[in-house]
Amino acid sequence: MHHFSYNDGRLFAEDVGIEALAGEFGTPFYVYSEATLRRHFRVFADAFAGADVLVAYSVKANPNIAVLSTLASEGAGADVVSGGELQRALRAGIAPDKIVFSGIGKTRDEMTAALEAGIYQFNVESGPELLALGEIAAALKKTAPVALRINPDIAAGGHEKISTGKAENKFGVPWSQARGLYLAAREMPGIEVKGVDVHIGSQIADLAPFEAAFKKVATLIADLRADGSTIDRLDLGGGLGIPYGEGATPPHPDAYAQMIKRVTKPLGVQLIFEPGRMIAGNAGILVSRVLYVKEGDERRFLIIDAAMNDLIRPALYDAYHDIIPVIKHADRDSAIFDVVGPICETSDRFAQARRLPELKAGELVAVMSAGAYGASQTSEYNSRPLIPEILVSGARHAIIRRRPCFEDMISYEQMPDWLS
Numbered sequence: 386m387h388h389f390s391y392n393d394g395r396l397f398a399e400d401v402g403i404e405a406l407a408g409e410f411g412t413p414f415y416v417y418s419e420a421t422l423r424r425h426f427r428v429f430a431d432a433f434a435g436a437d438v439l440v441a442y443s444v445k446a447n448p449n450i451a452v453l454s455t456l457a458s459e460g461a462g463a464d465v466v467s468g469g470e471l472q473r474a475l476r477a478g479i480a481p482d483k484i485v486f487s488g489i490g491k492t493r494d495e496m497t498a499a500l501e502a503g504i505y506q507f508n509v510e511s512g513p514e515l516l517a518l519g520e521i522a523a524a525l526k527k528t529a530p531v532a533l534r535i536n537p538d539i540a541a542g543g544h545e546k547i548s549t550g551k552a553e554n555k556f557g558v559p560w561s562q563a564r565g566l567y568l569a570a571r572e573m574p575g576i577e578v579k580g581v582d583v584h585i586g587s588q589i590a591d592l593a594p595f596e597a598a599f600k601k602v603a604t605l606i607a608d609l610r611a612d613g614s615t616i617d618r619l620d621l622g623g624g625l626g627i628p629y630g631e632g633a634t635p636p637h638p639d640a641y642a643q644m645i646k647r648v649t650k651p652l653g654v655q656l657i658f659e660p661g662r663m664i665a666g667n668a669g670i671l672v673s674r675v676l677y678v679k680e681g682d683e684r685r686f687l688i689i690d691a692a693m694n695d696l697i698r699p700a701l702y703d704a705y706h707d708i709i710p711v712i713k714h715a716d717r718d719s720a721i722f723d724v725v726g727p728i729c730e731t732s733d734r735f736a737q738a739r740r741l742p743e744l745k746a747g748e749l750v751a752v753m754s755a756g757a758y759g760a761s762q763t764s765e766y767n768s769r770p771l772i773p774e775i776l777v778s779g780a781r782h783a784i785i786r787r788r789p790c791f792e793d794m795i796s797y798e799q800m801p802d803w804l805s
């Protein structure tokens with residue numbers, strides 16, 4: 386459920402007309418619905434009501450500080466994967482004791498910053514990383530609370546580029562080494578083992594891989610306890626899919642929660658979740674204007690002013706996004722289009738052979754479900770400046786990231802003295 390809908394044939398974000406935003410800020414831009422962000426967080430959190438749960442929003446899905454601060458006000462924690470994300474979460478007012486730090490390549494500086502902030506948990510993905518963390522913590526006279534991320538060797542079923550739980554993936558401690566590393570961790574100064582962590586992938590549309598992975602991890606917890614480790618926490622990662630308008634409909638958070646309660650109840654652990662897409666995905670859209678309608682010999686191209694540097698998911702993951710007109714004209718026929726951006730890459734394409742209303746140059750389109758892994762994956766490829774992000778709340782709107790000007794864009798560049 387989201388709050389982007391037509392009123393009298395015109396698309397609105399909550400009570401704000403998209404056309405008016407395009408007039409005020411120019412295109413392309415992202416617009417997010419605060420009510421949708423809040424609603425998705427509540428649906429997820431409420432599904433686990435009564436259980437001991439920390440919902441740590443995955444910052445990489447959409448790291449805008451206004452988005453983080455909206456979620457912080459709902460009680461969200463944060464799952465961060467870099468020092469930059471840690472600083473964003475803290476800046477947005479998320480308490481350090483609700484922050485978990487994931488990722489396979491944490492640097493020593495990042496570990497130091499997180500230890501100094503006093504975060505809740507480090508999700509550690511290898512023996513060498515654990516040694517480094519222990520060394521740094523001991524030098525700071527601190528103890529790092531740790532869960533080891535375990536690779537359960539389970540295929541998540543989604544696109545191969547967002548599957549993380551197979552043995553051939555770079556993520557997690559290999560299943561065969563897990564017990565040994567927990568034993569070693571107990572002897573390491575600076576390390577306090579708290580729990581187990583697993584995250585098998587993203588945009589997962591089916592409960593079966595989750596259930597298989599979580600059951601496997603439950604058996605590991607029994608083994609670890611038999612070995613004498615104290616395991617109080619189980620971090621089950623993120624990965625729950627969202628409807629993108631095509632393909633299988635992912636399970637509702639309630640069904641996901643029922644399954645998890647069934648599998649984990651006997652363990653008596655605190656549960657940690659790291660949802661990203663499920664919270665932010667359908668809370669944002671990308672608005673773009675049609676530049677030209679180009680009649681190819683074999684295809685018709687709708688050339689829009691947004692491109693793969695603004696939203697890379699179709700190019701990177703073959704992702705499907707619904708594309709809809711901002712103004713619906715009842716009398717328009719439909720036609721088949723390739724919807725493409727201006728960038729000099731064939732993969733700069735939002736949709737292939739898509740049936741859409743006959744759109745004309747100058748008209749606006751909305752690329753739906755772009756709130757997660759949209760703005761967060763942007764670049765300035767082709768020297769296209771980053772695009773604005775706008776937050777809507779009821780009838781109010783505010784710019785939460787402005788469009789950089791050309792001078793901003795080149796402000797990190799310098800001439801060497803022999804050229805100037």
Ligand SMILES: *Cc1c(COP(=O)(O)O)cnc(C)c1O
Nearest residue numbers: 443487587623624659660661662
């Ligand atoms: C990306 C990521 C998430 C969030 O995944 P979603 O599919 O957006 O829910 C959670 N945990 C880790 C470790 C991740 O890398």
